[in-house]
Amino acid sequence: NAGVTQTPKFQVLKTGQSMTLQCAQDMNHEYMSWYRQDPGMGLRLIHYSVGAGITDQGEVPNGYNVSRSTTEDFPLRLLSAAPSQTSVYFCASREDLSQEQYFGPGTRLTVT
Amino acid sequence: KNEVEQSPQNLTAQEGEFITINCSYSVGISALHWLQQHPGGGIVSLFMLSSGKKKHGRLIATINIQEKHSSLHITASHPRDSAVYICAVRYSGGSNYKLTFGKGTLLTVNP
Numbered sequence: 653n654a655g656v657t658q659t660p661k662f663q664v665l666k667t668g669q670s671m672t673l674q675c676a677q678d679m680n681h682e683y684m685s686w687y688r689q690d691p692g693m694g695l696r697l698i699h700y701s702v703g704a705g706i707t708d709q710g711e712v713p714n715g716y717n718v719s720r721s722t723t724e725d726f727p728l729r730l731l732s733a734a735p736s737q738t739s740v741y742f743c744a745s746r747e748d749l750s751q752e753q754y755f756g757p758g759t760r761l762t763v764t
Numbered sequence: 765k766n767e768v769e770q771s772p773q774n775l776t777a778q779e780g781e782f783i784t785i786n787c788s789y790s791v792g793i794s795a796l797h798w799l800q801q802h803p804g805g806g807i808v809s810l811f812m813l814s815s816g817k818k819k820h821g822r823l824i825a826t827i828n829i830q831e832k833h834s835s836l837h838i839t840a841s842h843p844r845d846s847a848v849y850i851c852a853v854r855y856s857g858g859s860n861y862k863l864t865f866g867k868g869t870l871l872t873v874n875p
Contacts, residue, residue, distance in 0.1 A: 683861070692867065693867060694768065694850070694852075694864070694865030694866055694867050694868070695807075695850070695852070695863075695865040696865075697862055697863070700861060700862075702861065710862065711862070742806075742807060744807075749794070749795075749854070749861065750795070751812070752797065752809040752812045753797070753809055753863075754809065755799075755806055755807040755808070755809075756806065757805075757806040758806055758807075
């Protein structure tokens with residue numbers, strides 16, 4: 653199993669550009685999440701999904717969209733990038749709430 | 765506001781020392797996670813526990829539900845243990861899907 657994969661590993665955007673961060677898992681996990689990690693702060697939940705077709709907002713959803721058309725994929729879209737979205741983004745998945753989370757390798761995004 | 769507090773923020777040790785990292789939280793939880801993140805690297809789950817104690821190799825995690833406190837111990841520390849250790853909790857009730865993360869403890873083990 654590849655586990656949780658994320659692409660790209662690094663990305664530089666200009667303010668106002670849009671892009672999609674890709675996340676995929678091959679463990680047939682129902683639960684998937686997107687987090688951002690900023691210096692001096694704990695990981696913060698952006699959006700999450702409890703199954704295909706079901707998504708919900710986390711604590712910092714503004715400026716981001718998600719969809720979950722398949723169990724495997726959970727892309728995160730930045731609609732109009734802002735410097736405040738400069739961060740490291742992690743995707744994670746788990747089988748259910750009683751199980752541990754598996755994290756992807758992260759995407760380092762810089763918005764200039 | 766439900767928060768997760770970790771101490772210390774930074775910890776430097778000599779190889780072979782016994783390490784303890786602490787995590788406190790404010791209200792009842794369903795589960796507590798300990799995670800490890802190497803510099804520039806991904807995040808790996810070490811333990812998930814809701815009571816008692818778990819051990820994996822040189823790592824031991826304990827939790828005291830009444831005191832709302834957990835500790836992560838590393839015995840016979842090694843330079844490869846140098847990493848950020850993150851505590852996260854899933855609170856009971858409300859949106860029990862969400863994990864609340866501490867800010868992490870940066871551990872440096874010198875040879």
